[in-house]
Amino acid sequence: MIMAMVTVTINGKVLSVPAGITVLQAARDNKIDIPTLCFMEKLDPHASCRMCVVEVEGARTLQHACATKVRDGMVIKTDTDKVRASRKMTLELLLSNHNVDCHHCLRQGASKCDDLDPRLCESCFFCDCERDGFCQLQTLAREYKVDVLPFT
Amino acid sequence: MKNGGLLDALLALQAQDGYLTEAALIDLAAQQGRTLTDIYDTASFYSMLRFSPNAETWDVPVTEGTAGNGEGETRIALRNVGKISPESIEDYIAAGGYTALQKARETDREELISTIEEQSLLRGRGGAALGSGSMLVLDETHNIVDHLLEVARFFRHESCGKCSPCREGTMRIEELLEKLASGKGTQRDIDLIASLSDYMQQTCFCPLGQSATTAFMSALKLFPEDFAAKLNKEA
Numbered sequence: 001m002i003m004a005m006v007t008v009t010i011n012g013k014v015l016s017v018p019a020g021i022t023v024l025q026a027a028r029d030n031k032i033d034i035p036t037l038c039f040m041e042k043l044d045p046h047a048s049c050r051m052c053v054v055e056v057e058g059a060r061t062l063q064h065a066c067a068t069k070v071r072d073g074m075v076i077k078t079d080t081d082k083v084r085a086s087r088k089m090t091l092e093l094l095l096s097n098h099n100v101d102c103h104h105c106l107r108q109g110a111s112k113c114d115d116l117d118p119r120l121c122e123s124c125f126f127c128d129c130e131r132d133g134f135c136q137l138q139t140l141a142r143e144y145k146v147d148v149l150p151f152t
Numbered sequence: 153m154k155n156g157g158l159l160d161a162l163l164a165l166q167a168q169d170g171y172l173t174e175a176a177l178i179d180l181a182a183q184q185g186r187t188l189t190d191i192y193d194t195a196s197f198y199s200m201l202r203f204s205p206n207a208e209t210w211d212v213p214v215t216e217g218t219a220g221n222g223e224g225e226t227r228i229a230l231r232n233v234g235k236i237s238p239e240s241i242e243d244y245i246a247a248g249g250y251t252a253l254q255k256a257r258e259t260d261r262e263e264l265i266s267t268i269e270e271q272s273l274l275r276g277r278g279g280a281a282l283g284s285g286s287m288l289v290l291d292e293t294h295n296i297v298d299h300l301l302e303v304a305r306f307f308r309h310e311s312c313g314k315c316s317p318c319r320e321g322t323m324r325i326e327e328l329l330e331k332l333a334s335g336k337g338t339q340r341d342i343d344l345i346a347s348l349s350d351y352m353q354q355t356c357f358c359p360l361g362q363s364a365t366t367a368f369m370s371a372l373k374l375f376p377e378d379f380a381a382k383l384n385k386e387a
Contacts, residue, residue, distance in 0.1 A: 050315055093320035094320065151344075
């Protein structure tokens, strides 16, 4: 069976992707990273965390990559200042109402080279991340330079 | 056949007494071998059945004193009481009912747009939006921040909580406005409201969150002096 293909432009790269897949899938298939929190593979997208927002040319608002299907001729930008500012605000809002200081991890330094210990400390015991050994919130908070939370 | 004959019996009772009295309903329940709850269930479903006397037997108090144009209002509001039978649609039409609907049907689109936009001058003046068609008039003795707090409360209450910007954002904006309204706010709080508003308009999942901040953004643009007046003077 020949799959119908559409042409999309992501961050200036012209890509040919199968019709019907999501923007997130198209980006990840082509090694372009879009951060997600609420997205889980094999489940229907929930599109509620708003971490995966991207700019789509012609759209009035930022679009969620996890639940937006690719259309032919779509021009997508995943890493503009506007998108990054939005994701940072999302993280700040989420972390303001979070019982662990994820963005101030004692083991994780300012960069990967500064990390004291790749394992997470016990103050994360509230979360599943301690069990999984990986905290997506922490990783994103570091990437988006979340420091002092604006809300109390 | 659960309700067979019940509606007819209820209508007959109403025709007899003018409305459904409790005593009559208790008798009816006994007659038909049903519970009173069962009878009420049916009787309260139909809007033509009533449990209190019809309007024509009401005592209408006429307001005296300073509450507006009392006499005129009474005359207009109650002029049809007793003249129209609430059960007859012909009576209602004969007394001028549905003329607004007829006008709405006969008005064409262009005429309607000109009424709304040009004659009423409601759209686009000073960046204001008519929104859902309601208007609120505040005089200059009100500070807009106090009213915005009400708007913020409304949206915090309405937010369904699905997406993070709306769930957290409406809550934070309310918090910041509460702080401002109580005179403890700083310039930083105003800036935060502005950036949160901008963020929510761009990022929220549905149009509720996207438009929740319209009032804050236009107030910040149009009434900066009201915000300034609310700032904490000591800080």
